Amino acid sequence: MSERFDWMVTPGQSAAIEKIVRALQKSQSLLFITGAGISAESGIPTYRGIGGLYNADTTEDGVAIEEALSASMLAKNPALTWKYLAQIGLAVQGAKHNRAHELIAEIDRSFPRVWTLTQNVDGFHRAAGSKNFIEAHGNMHSLFCTKCSYTESVEKFDGIDIPPSCPHCAALVRPDVVLFGELIDGPGIEQLQSELEKGFDMVFSIGTTSVFPYIQAPVFMAKSVGNVTVEINPSETTISHIVDYRLAMPAGVALHEIWNRYFASNRS
Numbered sequence: 001m002s003e004r005f006d007w008m009v010t011p012g013q014s015a016a017i018e019k020i021v022r023a024l025q026k027s028q029s030l031l032f033i034t035g036a037g038i039s040a041e042s043g044i045p046t047y048r049g050i051g052g053l054y055n056a057d058t059t060e061d062g063v064a065i066e067e068a069l070s071a072s073m074l075a076k077n078p079a080l081t082w083k084y085l086a087q088i089g090l091a092v093q094g095a096k097h098n099r100a101h102e103l104i105a106e107i108d109r110s111f112p113r114v115w116t117l118t119q120n121v122d123g124f125h126r127a128a129g130s131k132n133f134i135e136a137h138g139n140m141h142s143l144f145c146t147k148c149s150y151t152e153s154v155e156k157f158d159g160i161d162i163p164p165s166c167p168h169c170a171a172l173v174r175p176d177v178v179l180f181g182e183l184i185d186g187p188g189i190e191q192l193q194s195e196l197e198k199g200f201d202m203v204f205s206i207g208t209t210s211v212f213p214y215i216q217a218p219v220f221m222a223k224s225v226g227n228v229t230v231e232i233n234p235s236e237t238t239i240s241h242i243v244d245y246r247l248a249m250p251a252g253v254a255l256h257e258i259w260n261r262y263f264a265s266n267r268s
Contacts (some may be wrong), residue, residue: 007249007250008055008192009128009130009249009253009255011078012248013146013248013249013257016245016246016247017060017137017254017261018261019131019245020228020245020258021258021261021265022204023201023228024182024202024258024262025164025262025265025266026111026239027111027201027202027203027228028111028113028115028201029111029198029201029202030084030107030111030113030114030115030156030200030201030202030203031082031114031115031116031117031141031195031200031202031203031204031213031218031222032104032107032115032116032117032204032206033116033117033118033203033204033205033206033208033210033219034116034117034120034125034206034207034208034251035118035119035120035207035208035209035210036102036117036119036120036205036207036233037207037208037214037233038098038100038101038118038120038124038206038207038251038252039098039101039122039124039207040097040207041098041100041121041250041251041252042094042095042124043089043121043132044092044096044122045091047180048087052152052156053116055171059084061080061083061118061212062194063080065084067082067180067181068080068083068084068180069081069179069180070180071179071180071181071182072089072181074174074179075192076165078161078163079163080173081163081179082150082162082163082164082174083162084202085140085177086090086157086160086162086174087173088121088140089140089154089157089175090158092121092122092123092140092141092159092219093155093157093158094157095122095126096127097124097128098124098252099255099256099259100206100251100252100255101125101127101128101257102129103114103252103259104116104125104128104130104155104255105125105128105129105130105131105239105257106259107259108129108130108131108132109129109131113198113200114131114132115133115134115192115195115200116132116133116134117133117134117136117138117192117213118133118134118135118137118242119135119136119137119186119208120140121137121139121177122139122140122201123139123140123141126139129131133194133256134188134189134191135185135188136178136184136189136192136214137149137177137178138175138176138177138178139176139177140175140177141153141154141175142175143164143173143174143175143176143257144173144174144176144225145166145168145169145171145172145173146166146172146173146174147161147166147169147171147172148166148168148169148171149158149235150166150167150168150169150173152173164224171235174175180226181189182214184214185263186252189214196217196218196221199221199222199223199225199227200227201220201227201228202220202222202227202228202229202230203218203219203222203227203228203229203230204230204231204232205219205229205230205231205233205237205239205243206230206231206232206251206254206255207232207233207237207251208233208237209233209235209237209259210237210238210239211237211238216238216239219231219239219242219243220242223244225242228244228245229242229243229244229245230243230244230245230246230247231243231245231246231247232249232254232255233246233247233248234245234250235248236248
């Protein structure tokens with residue numbers, strides 16, 4: 001618990017952190033919602049695309065990144081879609097989880113019920129040791145065949161065939177991520193709904209702009225029943241005006257301060 005961060009906590013931030021710690025002391029269940037901002041401290045870009053990669057209106061191929069990374073484009077021109085999927089894979093390749101991911105995993109092990117809902121496809125919460133997590137947009141490292149039951153896990157995307165084909169049936173292989181135009185569903189979302197029905201004493205929104213309704217909803221649900229909501233994000237977002245506590249700080253710094261003070265208060 002002795003790791004130091006080069007960040008000056010303002011008096012206002014310190015006061016908010018103390019209130020968050022007091023709320024944690026009364027809590028049994030926590031939900032962390034994470035977006036690209038939490039992985040920015042690992043060197044992963046935060047701008048547009050799946051997991052964040054692009055900020056231009058169009059790609060070098062003359063189509064919007066949302067079109068290039070869409071289910072319809074994968075069916076029509078898999079080589080083009082895979083060109084940009086591979087770029088995302090290369091951006092994630094070699095990077096690793098950071099202290100913010102580790103702190104969420106530590107908290108996960110320390111409270112009776114903790115869940116993490118992430119929009120990121122980098123797999124960092126899994127790698128950091130979180131037990132209960134929902135990868136709403138999937139995981140870039142998991143590939144599967146579009147025709148047969150073949151699956152594989154990949155760490156490196158340099159040298160991958162574009163587009164890759166199944167070694168068993170020669171059909172197209174794709175990553176287990178949600179492309180534009182595809183529904184966010186499956187066991188993970190069912191699990192999320194089940195957990196939201198139980199409710200959470202505290203909901204933390206970290207590093208996400210919260211533009212998607214399913215990302216906003218847990219915050220609004222907690223707020224509506226008087227439970228504590230916290231946002232950690234250097235920039236203002238669509239939920240900044242409604243949360244109980246807002247920390248305009250990097251994720252690692254804020255979580256370090258919160259957890260250090262919580263840990264210290266429980267030992268005193």
